[in-house]
Amino acid sequence: MLSAVVFDADETLLDLRPAVTGGLVVVLEEMRRLTPAAADVCLADLESDWGAVFGAHSAEPVAQIRRAALARSLARAGLTDHLDEVAALFFARRFALTRPFADALPALAALRPHYTLGYATNGNSRAERCGLAGEFTFELYAHDGGLPKKPAPEFYAAVVEAAGVPAEQIAYVGDSLAHDVVGPQRAGLRGIWLNRADLPCPPEVRPDAELSTLAELPAALRALPPATAAPARRPA
Ligand SMILES: [Mg+2]
Incomplete structure (x- = not known):
């Protein structure tokens, strides 16, 4: 019998992309206010700086990766001395804009009478800062207490x-x-x-269920077959 449902945060419950874009727009505006040298820097540059740093340091804390990416962006216009204030601007706007997808809170409300609900993320989207305060029995964040990021087995343990x-x-x-x-x-x-974007699933991966929206989740959970018991070990 299924008794707990645990959610990823970013792009599952939380519509992160517009929030990050909004944060980067504020960064770009501040850079252009500070120096004419930033006139040629564009949003795509800031996004590519994130991609470059994330690609090389994906196991590190997300806030640290973001700070390093912003440092790289500021260096494009000779503004590295402004990292602290620009990072504060970014995070303030990113959290102010991070909100659940429209299907998230109704799904959580429908599931709550039947399951323990958990929240477990690699990122820094603290539930209480993103419109999800009080929604979960437990919350887990990678790097809190040295917890490694998904897909490390320790995370799922x-x-x-x-x-x-x-x-x-x-x-x-x-x-x-x-x-x-x-x-x-x-x-x-x-x-x-x-699978909100209707992406193809590689044949070697077999999700226990596939959804296009969280509205489908309660029925999908009810339809899961019972877990197969681990095979009995033969005595040595
Ligand atoms: Mg995600």
């Missing part, structure tokens, strides 16, 4: 411990096949793929 039930009683829901489907399945959880 921490999810199981926080849920307080065996792994096979937990469904993990998220937009990333690697982090939210394959990783959880390897740890004995169910992996539910939220």
Whole structure:
């Protein structure tokens, strides 16, 4: 029997992209206010700076990666001395704009009477800063207490411990096949793929369920077959 449902944050419950874009727009405006040398810097440059730093340092804390990406962007216009104030501007706007997708709160409300609800993210979208205060029995953030990021097995072990039930009683829901489907399945959880963009699923990956919206989640959970018991070990 399924007893807990655990959610990824960014791009699953939270519509992060417009918030990040909004934060970068403020950064660009501030850069242009500070110096004419920033006139040629554009939003695509700031996005590519994130991509370059993330690509090389993906295991590090997201806030640290963002700060390094902003430092790279500021260097384009000789503004590296302004990193602290510009980073503060970015994070203030990014959190002010980060809100749940329209289908998130209704799905959580529908599930709450039936399951323990958890929130477990690699990122820095603190639930209370993103319109999700009080929605979960537990919240887990990578790097808190040294917790490594998904898809490290330790991350899912921490999810199981926080849920307080065996792994096979937990469904993990998220937009990333690697982090939210394959990783959880390897740890004995169910992996539910939220595929908002209607992407093709590679044949080697078998999500326990695939959704195009969180409105489909309650019925998808009810339709999951019972967990198969681990094969009995033969006595040596
Ligand atoms: Mg995600």
